[in-house]
Amino acid sequence: xxxxxxxxxLLALLVSLAAVPAIVSSRNMNAREAWTFAAAFIKFGLxxxxxxxxxxxxxxxxxxxxxxxxxxxxxxxDAFGLLFAxxxxxxxxxxxxxxxxxxxxxxxxxxxxYFSFFAISLSATIxxxxxxxxxxxxxxxxxxxxATYPLVAHNQDHEGRVSGRxxxxxxxxxxxxxxxxxxxxxxxxxxxxxxTAGGVVAGNVNSGTLLVLALMxxxxxxxxGIMPLHSWLPVAMVAPTPVSALLHAVAVVKxxxxxxxxxxxxxxxxxxxxxxxIGTIIxxxxxxxxxxxxxxxxxxxxxxxxxxxxxxxxxxYIVLGVxxxxxxxxxxxxxxxxxxxxxxxxxxxxxxxxxxxxGKKYISQMKGIGRRMPITMxxxxxxxxxxxxxxxxxxxxxxxxxxxxxxxxxxxxFLVVLLVSSILNAAYFLPIVYRAFFCPPEEDLYKNESxxxxxxxxxxxxxxxxxxxxxxxxxxQPFFRLAQLAVSQIMGx
Numbered sequence: 001x002x003x004x005x006x007x008x009x010l011l012a013l014l015v016s017l018a019a020v021p022a023i024v025s026s027r028n029m030n031a032r033e034a035w036t037f038a039a040a041f042i043k044f045g046l047x048x049x050x051x052x053x054x055x056x057x058x059x060x061x062x063x064x065x066x067x068x069x070x071x072x073x074x075x076x077x078d079a080f081g082l083l084f085a086x087x088x089x090x091x092x093x094x095x096x097x098x099x100x101x102x103x104x105x106x107x108x109x110x111x112x113x114y115f116s117f118f119a120i121s122l123s124a125t126i127x128x129x130x131x132x133x134x135x136x137x138x139x140x141x142x143x144x145x146x147a148t149y150p151l152v153a154h155n156q157d158h159e160g161r162v163s164g165r166x167x168x169x170x171x172x173x174x175x176x177x178x179x180x181x182x183x184x185x186x187x188x189x190x191x192x193x194x195x196t197a198g199g200v201v202a203g204n205v206n207s208g209t210l211l212v213l214a215l216m217x218x219x220x221x222x223x224x225g226i227m228p229l230h231s232w233l234p235v236a237m238v239a240p241t242p243v244s245a246l247l248h249a250v251a252v253v254k255x256x257x258x259x260x261x262x263x264x265x266x267x268x269x270x271x272x273x274x275x276x277x278i279g280t281i282i283x284x285x286x287x288x289x290x291x292x293x294x295x296x297x298x299x300x301x302x303x304x305x306x307x308x309x310x311x312x313x314x315x316x317y318i319v320l321g322v323x324x325x326x327x328x329x330x331x332x333x334x335x336x337x338x339x340x341x342x343x344x345x346x347x348x349x350x351x352x353x354x355x356x357x358x359g360k361k362y363i364s365q366m367k368g369i370g371r372r373m374p375i376t377m378x379x380x381x382x383x384x385x386x387x388x389x390x391x392x393x394x395x396x397x398x399x400x401x402x403x404x405x406x407x408x409x410x411x412x413x414f415l416v417v418l419l420v421s422s423i424l425n426a427a428y429f430l431p432i433v434y435r436a437f438f439c440p441p442e443e444d445l446y447k448n449e450s451x452x453x454x455x456x457x458x459x460x461x462x463x464x465x466x467x468x469x470x471x472x473x474x475x476x477q478p479f480f481r482l483a484q485l486a487v488s489q490i491m492g493x
Contacts, residue, residue, distance in 0.1 A: 002053075002056070002057065002058040002059075003058065003059055003060075003061060004053060004058055004059070004060045004061070005060075005061050005062065006050075006060050006061075006062060007062055008046055008049065008050055008060065008062075008077075009050070009060055009061075009062050009075040009076075009077050009130045010062050010064065010075060011046055012043055012046035012047050012050075012085070012089075012126055012130070013075070013123055013126045013127050013130065014123065015039050015042050015043045015046065015123075016039045016040070016043055016092075016119040016120070016122045016123045016126075017119065017120060017123045018039070019035050019036065019038065019039035019119050020116050020119050020120060022035040023035050023036060023112065023115050023116050023119060024112060024116055026112070029111065032111070032112055032115055033096070033100055033115070036096050036115050036118070036119065037093070037096055037097075039119060040089070040092045040093045040096050040122075041093060043089045043092070043122065043126070044086075044089040044090055044092070044093060047082070047085045047086055047089045047126070048086070050077050050082060051082060051086070051478075054077060054078065054079055054082045054482070054485075055079075055481060055482070055485070057485060059076055059077060059078045060075075060076070060077040061074065061075065061076050061077075061132065062074065062075045063075075064136075068135065070191060070192055071133060071135050071187065071192065071193050072132075072133070072136075073135065073136050073139065074131075074132035074133060074136055075127075075130040075131065075132055075136070076130060076131070076132035076195070077130050078485075078486065078489055079482045079483070079484075079485035079486035079489060080261075080262075080334060080482070080483075080486035080489070080490070081129045081130050081131075082129075082482060083334060083337070083338065083479055083482040083483060083486065084128075084129040084254065084258055084337060085126055085129040085130065086478075086479075086482075087250065087254070087337060087338050087341050088122065088125045088126065088129065088250050088251055088254070088341075089122070089126065091249070091250045091341060091342075091345055091465070092118075092122050092250070094345070094461045094464055094465055095118075095245055095250070095345070095461070096115075096118070097457055097460065097461045098245070098349055098352070098457065098458055098461035098462070099114070099115070099118070100457040101353075101356070101454065101455045101456065101457025101458035101459070101461075113150060114151065117147050117148070117150045117151050118151065120143075120147040121144060121147040121148050121151070121251055121252075122251065123143075124140045124141075124143040124144035124147055124251075124255075125140075125144060125250075125251040125254075125255055127139075127140030127143065128140045128141055128144065128255050128258060128259065129258065131195075131262070132194065132195065133192075133193040133194045133195060134183050134186065134193040134195070134262075134263065134266075134267055135183065135193050137259055137262060137263075138175070138179060138180065138183060141175065141179075141221065141223070141255060141259055142172070142175060144223075144251065144252065144255055145168060145171045145172055145175070145223075146168075148167075148251070148252055149164055149167060149168050150164075152164045152167045152236050153167075162235075163235040163236060166231075166232055166235050167232045167235065167236050169232075170222055170229060170231070170232035171222050171223060171232065173222075174219060174220050174221070174222035174229055175220055175221065175222065177220075178216040178217070178219055178220030179216065179217055179220025179221055179263075180220070181216065182213050182216035182217050182220060185213065186200065186201055186213065186267055189201060189204040189205055190204055193267070194266075195262055195266030195267065196266060196269075197266075197269075197489060197490060197491065197492035198269045198271055198272075198492055199265070199266065199267055199268045199269020199270075199271070199272055199273075200267055200269075201213070201267065201268055201269070201272065202269050202271065202272050207275075207276040207278075210268060210272055210273070210276050210278060211276065211278050211281065213268060214264060214268055214273065214278050214281075214282060215281075215282075217260065217263040217264065217267070217268070218260050218263075218264070218282055218285070218319070221256050221259040221260050221263065222256065223252050223253055223255055223256025223257075223259070224253070224256035224257045224259070224260045224315055224316075224318075224319060225253060225256060225289070225311065225312045225315045225316070226285055226286065226289050226315075226316060226319060227285070227288060227289040227292060227293070227312070230289065230293070230312045233253070233308055233311065233312055234305055234308040234309060234312075236308070245344075245345045245348035245349060245352070249311075249340070249341050249342075249344040249345035249348060250341055250345060253311060253315055254337055254341060256315065257315050257318040257319060257322075257333075257337065258337070260319055260322065261318070261322050261333065261334075264282075264322055264323075265322065265330075265490045266490070270325050270330075270490060270491060273325060274325045279322075279323040279324060279325045280323070280411070282319065282322075282323040283320050283323035283324060283411070283414055285316075285319075286316040286317075286319040286320040286323055287316070287320060287413075287414060287417040289312060289313060289315075289316040289319075290313045290316045290317065290320065290417055290418075290421045291313075291417060291420065291421060291424070293309045293310070293312035293313035293316070294309075294310070294313045294421050294424035294425065294428070295424065296309045296312075297309035297310045297313070297424075297428045298424065298427060298428045300363075300428075301362050301363050301364050302361055302362055302363070303351045303354070303361055303362065303363050303366075303432070304348070304351050304361065306363065306428060307344070307347050307348060307351060310344070310387065310425070310428065310429075311344060313421060313425075314336070314340050314344065314387060317333070317336055317340075317398075317399070317402060317418075317421075318333045318336050318337060318340075319333075320333075320402070320414060320417070320418075321333025321334075321336065321401075321402050321405060324405045324406060324408075324409045324411065324414065325409070326405045326408040326409045327405075327408070327487050327491060328401050328402075328404040328405040328408050329401070329402060329404075329405020329406070329408065329409065330405070330486075330487045330490060330491075331401050331405075331483045331484065331486075331487050332398050332399070332400070332401030332402035332403075332404070332405055333398075333402065334479075334482075334483040334486055334487070335397060335398035335401060335476070335479060335480065335483050336395075336398035336399070336402065338394070338398070338472065338479045339386060339393075339394040339395040339397065339398040339469075339472060340386075340387065340395065340398070342383075342386065342394060342465055342468045342469050342472060343383045343384075343385075343386030343387040343393065343394070343395050343469050344383070344387060345383075345465050346379055346380070346382065346383030346386075346462055346465040346466045346468075346469060347380060347383040347384065347387065349379070349458070349461055349462035349465060350376050350377070350379055350380040350383065350462055352454075352458065353373070353376045353453075353454035353458045353459065353462060354366065354369065354373065354376060354454075356454045356455070356458055357372075357373060357376075357451055357452065357453065357454040358372075358373075358451045363432055363435065366432065366435055366436055367435050367436075367439040367440060367441055368435075368436070368439055368440055368441025369436050369441070369451075370433075370436035370437035371437070371441060372441075372451045372452055372453075373451075373452065373453050373454070374453075375453055375459060375463060376453060376454065376459065376462065377433065377436045377437060378466070379462045379463055379465075379466035380432070380433065380436070381433045382466040382469050382470060383465070383466060383469060384429035384430065384432070384433060385469070386469040386472075387425060387429065388422060388425040388426050388429060388430075389422050389425070390426075391473060392470055392473045392474070393469045393470060393472075393473055394468075394469050394470075394471075394472030394473045394476060395469070396473060397472070397473065397476055397480075399418065399422065402418060403415060403418055403419075406418065
């Protein structure tokens with residue numbers, strides 16, 4: 001495997017941080033948003049520039065500082081990290097555009113603060129994606145928690161403050177009490193925290209200790225939303241919809257499952273986990289989360305809360321894929337990071353567009369709304385197909401590989417979990433589409449001629465991500481190739 005030493009990963013990380021002073025000092029909203037777009041496009045360009053080398057099987061390294069002997073704060077761009085960085089940096093551009101339509105459409109307060117912390121959050125996300133070891137990943141993980149707290153508590157009312165406190169308490173509490181001690185123990189036993197193909201603890205701990213470490217790292221990165229450490233996620237819905245899209249589709253929750261993926265495969269190792277049967281135990285926790293959260297989603301009338309519980313389950317699809325420890329399952333889990341991101345961000349964009357245009361946030365109020373907002377609800381339908389896992393949307397492909405992974409592992413019970421949960425996904429999404437297009441409109445919706453499609457800055461982004469869901473079904477090759485390479489690197493060749 002060829003190695004290149006370059007400052008490009010650091011530049012990709014820093015570009016949005018560098019934009020924060022310009023955003024804060026901007027004298028008008030146009031200048032502020034221009035700096036946001038400039039940073040977003042430059043970040044995506046830097047990430048994209050590393051793709052040709054990584055697609056040839058190479059890795060890119062950069063050491064920031066060595067504060068602990070043998071454990072530097074360092075960056076490494078490999079196939080898996082690049083896949084995640086491409087998803088997050090590309091969708092930041094779309095989310096920035098959507099934020100303009102949403103925040104201006106509702107005349108939200110503190111928009112400068114909002115865009116500033118959005119930029120910081122994306123720097124932390126790229127830092128996690130390009131982390132070369134467990135310490136670096138942990139530091140950027142914590143940075144993301146602090147950066148997103150002001151976004152969750154953006155409304156600054158009682159509900160916002162309570163939700164913000166619960167959000168930070170869950171994420172910091174889990175990481176400090178579980179992930180951090182596990183990281184210390186790994187360092188003491190192995191003398192390193194680098195991510196390697198076979199893991200760094202092989203031969204240093206017994207199977208019982210390995211199980212404890214696996215559970216501490218899995219639940220310690222609570223952004224993954226595995227039950228019972230999931231309840232921060234629905235309460236975070238108090239935030240503005242673009243924040244919800246960031247939290248539940250791109251940055252925060254995907255950082256959680258990415259960290260679990262890295263810790264299990266790069267620190268503990270797929271071989272030791274498989275030999276000790278630990279993957280099955282983690283898969284059971286993931287399966288319970290998938291089924292219970294899907295049932296809870298069925299009972300939610302508020303659209304964003306239904307999407308939130310859906311996210312809890314969809315994240316555990318990724319954890320389940322990791323826990324199965326087979327090549328197809330690992331590949332499916334990686335691809336689901338991409339497919340779910342595009343599908344779920346589309347759904348959140350649609351929920352926000354409906355609220356901007358009509359003020360409605362409850363599903364029971366949305367009868368006939370598809371007649372007034374046909375583009376929005378068509379996009380919602382496409383996003384729902386992707387999350388359910390039906391063609392012609394990209395989510396079908398990631399779930400296909402997860403199903404193949406269950407067959408490879410011989411774990412038929414987990415195949416049943418995937419199939420049953422997909423039926424439940426359809427049960428909580430498709431009635432929304434039916435209600436929007438085929439039910440008579442509510443009286444107020446019927447009489448209110450002013451209700452129509454949301455402003456262009458809301459409408460165009462959700463249309464782009466919906467089209468992205470379709471494109472990823474017919475042309476998944478770039479992400480498919482990165483996932484293939486990543487699996488090869490994780491499995492040691």
